Amino acid sequence: MTAGDLPPPLTQADFIPFEPAQAALGHSLFYDTVLSGNRNISCAHCHHPDLGTGDGLSLGIGEGGQGLGPERTPGTGADRVRKRIPRNAPGLWNLGARDLSVMFHDGRLSISDIYGNGFNSPAEEWLPTGFNSLLAAQAVFPLVAQFEMAGNPGENEVIGAVHDRIDNAWPILAKRVRTTGDYGSRFVAAFDHINAPEEVTIVEIANALAAFMAVEWTSFDSPFDQYLAGDSSALTPNQQAGMALFYGDAGCSTCHAGALMSDQEFHALGLPAFGPGRTRVFDPYARDVGRMGESNRLEDAYAFRTPMLRNVALTAPYGHNGAWPTLEAAVRHHLNPQAAREAWTQADAALPEIPWLAAVDFVIQNDRLEMARQAAVVPPDARALEERQIAQIVAFLESLTGSTVDTPPFGVPIWFQP
Known part of the structure; x- marks a missing residue:
């Protein structure tokens, strides 16, 4: 050889830069159950840093489950899970790389102008514009996946909207986020083009999530x-x-x-x-x-x-x-x-x-x-x-394990309850 x-070698120039204030906002959203249809699961339940940004399972236990990682249980009664997540939860390392062009195990999200919005995705022409990265576009799909975060038909308004048309659910989630706690004012502070909480859409939410994931888990x-x-x-x-x-x-x-x-x-x-x-x-x-x-x-x-x-x-x-x-x-x-x-x-x-x-x-x-x-x-x-x-x-x-993986910029918030 x-x-x-x-x-x-990889350098910081190989990664998209993101705004620190947006990353801090994404940090809160990533660990918050507010983004799930039934408010019972967060992004972190399937992508936790203690589990290498995955969940330690072959096939995950999504919406309706309780706990974290290998100890996660499938729930009980009417709220119990109805299906295992069909594929393994991938790690989130280096997803802010400039050269990244495709995501998901089957590549169903990729950079493309086929639908006029910058991406070839399951939402086709109904995917909104304005995402700051491929990673941001990816972030909106677990939110509307029935067994991952959205929930089952009849349980909440989010999944009902999804079954009508995929993009109908995102405004519901955006309104929920911007009217919860201080999220609305934080979006106004973090995004120059947002002058009032009412202007926050799923795009800003996804851009904040992408900023956090990229800043937190860039590793070279x-x-x-x-x-x-x-x-x-x-x-x-x-x-x-x-x-x-x-x-x-x-x-x-x-x-x-x-x-x-x-x-x-x-x-x-x-x-x-x-x-x-x-x-x-x-x-x-x-x-x-x-x-x-x-x-x-x-x-x-x-x-x-x-x-x-x-x-x-x-x-x-x-x-x-x-x-x-x-x-x-x-x-x-x-x-x-x-x-x-x-x-x-x-x-x-x-x-x-x-x-x-x-x-x-x-x-x-x-x-x-x-x-x-x-x-x-x-x-x-x-x-x-x-x-x-x-x-x-x-x-x-x-030897591919980063020397600072245990000391990320943000870490797990003290209020997160798996």
């Missing part, structure tokens, strides 16, 4: 970043050996390419299938076809976006459905997908017990035809590495 094989001070910046002693010999494999014989950098360590493309890796799946209208209940659900192209079947890797050691479990509990297991799958699929067991999935959903959790594995379709896209090639080499790759991935 030569220096030319390595990506350029890991030992690997220090090495890229010229400190040859920043990595241990074991980590350097893993880096050589990552950018060499193991082939990891083919997809985890560039300064962000992602090609922002979609690849079918054949992860074991389970959970309710993110289905289309005509899909079987538990199927998840990945990128094809967005593109409608058969060649995209079961393909998912390449994740960025800064702080990856903090964000277990791994994969679009959290199939693998450890970095080592995820690395082994990438090296030999077929063997890893055969070795996987249901116990590898971090799924808190939900008795009324148990029949769905692994039902897809009984669908012979669907399993055959998924098996057909499993990469056939295997890379034979020694055990010490696998350990070296894991050591390198652990």
Whole structure:
């Protein structure tokens, strides 16, 4: 491996600048349940810094659940959850990067002028304009997702509006926010174009959330970043050996390419299938076809976006459905997908017990035809590495953890109650 094989170092110039006052406002909103239909879940319940900005689960427990992370319970009575979140909650590191062009596991949000508002999104032409970033546009969609934050039909006015048309819910949430506590006056102070609380829309709310997430979780001070910046002693010999494999014989950098360590493309890796799946209208209940659900192209079947890797050691479990509990297991799958699929067991999935959903959790594995379709896209090639080499790759991935991740600018507010 030569220096030319390595990506350029990240610098602050690679990230969009955000206003500190807007980030401070977004900090409050991120941890506040005011943005959920039933006022019972916040962004932080599924993206908490103590859990690597994820939730520590393969598939999350959303609206209606109680608690945080692996200890989160599915609720009781009429308020209990009706479905697991179909995909793993991704980490939020470096989402303010200028070069980021696509989000979500299936890429259903991307930068585009196809609808005249700057984005190709599930809201199509009904997405408003004025978002300060791709990250801000992303922030509005969990708010109107039934099982994530909006709630079930008949429970609140937000979900009722969503079922009419997606953009009808955002003004309801905006009015709720600007009339709660001191949020209205804080928006006036933080945004130059807002002269009165009545002018606050979902766009300003999303822009504040994006400012917070970007400021709080920009990370490029890991030992690997220090090495890229010229400190040859920043990595241990074991980590350097893993880096050589990552950018060499193991082939990891083919997809985890560039300064962000992602090609922002979609690849079918054949992860074991389970959970309710993110289905289309005509899909079987538990199927998840990945990128094809967005593109409608058969060649995209079961393909998912390449994740960025800064702080990856903090964000277990791994994969679009959290199939693998450890970095080592995820690395082994990438090296030999077929063997890893055969070795996987249901116990590898971090799924808190939900008795009324148990029949769905692994039902897809009984669908012979669907399993055959998924098996057909499993990469056939295997890379034979020694055990010490696998350990070296894991050591390198652990060197991607930032040195200041435990001391972010804002931190968890003392009033947050999971």
